[in-house]
Amino acid sequence: MELAAPHSLFRVMVIFSLGQLVNSQDCGAVFPRCQCYEGPVFDCSSRGLTALPNLTMPFTTLIQEMRLNNNSFTTLGSDAFHGLRIKGIDLRGNPIGSVHSSAFQGLVVDLKILYLDGDKTSVVPIDTLKALVNLEELVLRNYGILHLLNTDNYFRGHP
Numbered sequence: 001m002e003l004a005a006p007h008s009l010f011r012v013m014v015i016f017s018l019g020q021l022v023n024s025q026d027c028g029a030v031f032p033r034c035q036c037y038e039g040p041v042f043d044c045s046s047r048g049l050t051a052l053p054n055l056t057m058p059f060t061t062l063i064q065e066m067r068l069n070n071n072s073f074t075t076l077g078s079d080a081f082h083g084l085r086i087k088g089i090d091l092r093g094n095p096i097g098s099v100h101s102s103a104f105q106g107l108v109v110d111l112k113i114l115y116l117d118g119d120k121t122s123v124v125p126i127d128t129l130k131a132l133v134n135l136e137e138l139v140l141r142n143y144g145i146l147h148l149l150n151t152d153n154y155f156r157g158h159p
Contacts, residue, residue: 029056029057030042030055030056030057030059031044031053031055031056032053032056033047033049033053034047034053039063039064039065040061040063040064041063041064041065041066041067042063042065042066042067043067044066044067044068044071045067045068045069045070045071045090046069046070046071047071048071048072049068049071049072049073050071050072050073050074051073052068052073052076052080052081055083055084058083059083059084060085061085062085062086062087062110063084063085063086063087064087064088065086065087065088065089065090065113066081066084066086066088066089066090067090068089068090068091068094069090069091069092069093069094069115070092070093070094071093071094072094072095073091073094073095073096074094074095074096074097074098074119075096075097075098075099075100076091076096076098076099076100076103077100077103078100078102078103078105079102079103079105079106080100080103080104081103081104081106081107082105082106083106084106084107085107085109085110086107086110086111087110087111087112087113088111088112088113088114089107089111089113089114089115090115091114091115091116091117092115092116092117092139092141093117094117095117095118095119095120095142096116096117096118096119096122097118097119097121097122098122099116099125099128100128101125101127101128101131102128102131103125103128104128104131104132105131107132108131108132108133108134109134110134111132111134111135112134112135112136112137113135113136113137113138114132114135114137114138114139115139115141116138116139116140116141117140117141117142118140118141118142118143119142120142122142122143123143124140124143
C-alpha cells in the first residue's frame, strides 16, 4: 500500500477550500445588498429596502431563510419571489398594506415558515395564505384579530 505524498493531500485540501469559497461568492452575488450565510440564508434585514432585491443570477438552491425584516416594504406584488425556492421568509417590521393574491406563487411546495406584518389598517391576505398549504408556522402581526375570526374555514386542512 502506497501513501499519497504530503503535497498531494495539501493540493486536495486547497481545491476543496477554494470550492467552498466559490460557492460563497456565488451565493453573495445573487442579492448583492444582502449578507449570505451557509444554508443558504440571505439576510436582507434593515437595509432600507422598499422592494424585494432583484436576482442578479439564477439561484435554484432551496433557501433556508430569507430575512427581509425591518425594511420599508408596503406591498408584495404578483409572484414577488419569482424563480426562488424558499423555506422561511421573515417580513416582520415592514408596514405591508397590500399583498397580491399570487405574491407567494411558486413557493407553495417549499414555504414552511412565514412572518408577515400588516400596516395596522390592512386586511389579512386570506386568499394569498390559503394557497400556502405546507405552512407549518405563520405569524401575523399588525392585523385586526376580527379579520381572522370572521374567516370561515381558514385553517381547514392545516394540521
